[in-house]
Amino acid sequence: xxxTHAYEVIVIGGGAAGLSAALVLGRSRRHTLVVDAxxxxxxxxxHMQGYLTRDGMSPSDFLATGREEIARYGVELVRDRxxxxxxxxxxxxxxxxxxxxxxxxxxxxxxxxxxxxxGVAERFGRDxxxxxxxxxxxxxxxxxxxxxxxxxxxxxxxxxxxxxxxxTLFLHTVAEADLSDDDLRRLAVAGxxxxxxxxxxxxxxxDRLTSVRLADGxxxxxxxxxxxxxxxxxxxxxxxxxxxxxxxPFGAYPVVDATGQTTVxxxxxxxxxxxxxxxxxxxxxGGYRAGATINGDLLFTxxxxxx
Numbered sequence: 001x002x003x004t005h006a007y008e009v010i011v012i013g014g015g016a017a018g019l020s021a022a023l024v025l026g027r028s029r030r031h032t033l034v035v036d037a038x039x040x041x042x043x044x045x046x047h048m049q050g051y052l053t054r055d056g057m058s059p060s061d062f063l064a065t066g067r068e069e070i071a072r073y074g075v076e077l078v079r080d081r082x083x084x085x086x087x088x089x090x091x092x093x094x095x096x097x098x099x100x101x102x103x104x105x106x107x108x109x110x111x112x113x114x115x116x117x118x119g120v121a122e123r124f125g126r127d128x129x130x131x132x133x134x135x136x137x138x139x140x141x142x143x144x145x146x147x148x149x150x151x152x153x154x155x156x157x158x159x160x161x162x163x164x165x166x167x168t169l170f171l172h173t174v175a176e177a178d179l180s181d182d183d184l185r186r187l188a189v190a191g192x193x194x195x196x197x198x199x200x201x202x203x204x205x206x207d208r209l210t211s212v213r214l215a216d217g218x219x220x221x222x223x224x225x226x227x228x229x230x231x232x233x234x235x236x237x238x239x240x241x242x243x244x245x246x247x248x249p250f251g252a253y254p255v256v257d258a259t260g261q262t263t264v265x266x267x268x269x270x271x272x273x274x275x276x277x278x279x280x281x282x283x284x285x286g287g288y289r290a291g292a293t294i295n296g297d298l299l300f301t302x303x304x305x306x307x
Contacts, residue, residue: 017271
């Protein structure tokens with residue numbers, strides 16, 4: 001089925017970035033639709049931190065409030081998944097509907113692929129964490145572990161040492177020989193202990209992490225484990241449109257300008273769809289910039305097209 005009614009802007013993704021763009025567009029009196037598959041990256045977390053005036057709010061409450069706000073300005077929201085986009089712009093949904101829009105905002109985010117260690121996925125967002133800025137204060141001064149999956153895990157171990165002076169770096173799949181002299185010196189200065197050997201599982205008692213067990217049978221008491229998931233950008237739609245992607249250590253992300261506009265005219269990417277390091281507050285700001293830019297773009301396009 002094809003909808004005969006076209007939107008001015010379709011926002012694909014209903015997280016902080018997408019909702020923020022939709023809010024600005026709705027307030028600009030733009031006929032806007034948000035397509036939301038309902039899979040926010042921060043769903044495992046009970047709270048989000050570091051967002052001024054929203055510090056400690058649950059991600060689900062934050063998104064619910066955002067959906068209520070965009071509805072006040074006539075923005076529509078459909079629970080569906082965009083599976084195909086074409087030049088023009090046609091957007092095909094998983095339900096079979098095909099919609100049209102003058103401009104697109106891609107806010108599809110990324111997915112976290114966690115290390116395949118028993119207990120890690122089950123505890124993620126609770127006492128298995130990845131971002132000290134998101135959760136460090138809440139677990140401060142506890143016994144930290146850091147699960148190393150690449151030499152870059154040294155950076156994570158050094159960073160979390162700001163929140164606890166009891167940090168153990170479990171080298172797991174990383175050999176000590178892979179670490180630089182600077183890595184080793186900094187770890188020593190920070191007081192981070194290193195343990196070689198693969199982590200076999202996390203030990204849980206009374207619904208909390210108590211220790212880490214290695215393949216050699218040794219058990220190390222820890223209360224919190226930090227790890228760095230493999231970030232997988234959800235950039236299939238951007239690739240379909242022919243957007244230029246830039247390979248980074250954290251995946252392929254679109255080349256964008258300061259407003260989030262991609263190399264495809266009329267297409268913006270915001271939030272974690274355009275970069276790995278976009279926290280909720282950054283994503284919301286990026287969505288705002290994109291929404292305001294798109295409104296101006298549409299306005300002047302129409303003015304210039306009028307004889």
